[in-house]
Amino acid sequence: MVNEAEAENRELTREDRADLLDSLRTIGERSKSLKEFVTNFKSVNQIAEPILEKIGVREVVNEITRLFAQECFKENITIQFDGSKSDYTISADRNLTMQALIILMKNAIESLANLKAEKHIKIYDDKT
Numbered sequence: 001m002v003n004e005a006e007a008e009n010r011e012l013t014r015e016d017r018a019d020l021l022d023s024l025r026t027i028g029e030r031s032k033s034l035k036e037f038v039t040n041f042k043s044v045n046q047i048a049e050p051i052l053e054k055i056g057v058r059e060v061v062n063e064i065t066r067l068f069a070q071e072c073f074k075e076n077i078t079i080q081f082d083g084s085k086s087d088y089t090i091s092a093d094r095n096l097t098m099q100a101l102i103i104l105m106k107n108a109i110e111s112l113a114n115l116k117a118e119k120h121i122k123i124y125d126d127k128t
Contacts, residue, residue, distance in 0.1 A: 033106070040099055050093035057088055061123055064101045068109065075119065077112055082124035 012020065065079045072079055090097075105121070112119040 037103075037106075040103075050096060052091050053094060054089040055092055055094055055097060057090060057125065060094075060097060060101065064098070064105055065123070067102070068105050071109060072121070075109060075113055077109060077119040077121060080120060080122045082122065088125075 061081055065081060068079070108121050112121070
């Protein structure tokens, strides 16, 4: 866009400037996400003793879907949780579980980002 304007010996249009600003914001957000990922990755590699507690699976999944709702909306990705009536618990470290689920969701969102077709993330329980 900037190169095109220079080649045509013209100023950037208002729309070009808005697109450029949006692109810079996106780059800034991605940079921040990458820094957080690196920080979290370091934290994961220096894991303290897990603090086990009973965690409601539905509660944790709902928290994750709320956390990523805006990003999924921006990327036109729908999230479906089929285990919403599940009321079972697991014994796990809440923080480590959340870190793992955040990484999984980020990977899922990023893998769908460039698709043109409908984009869905489906979370379901397979409790048997």
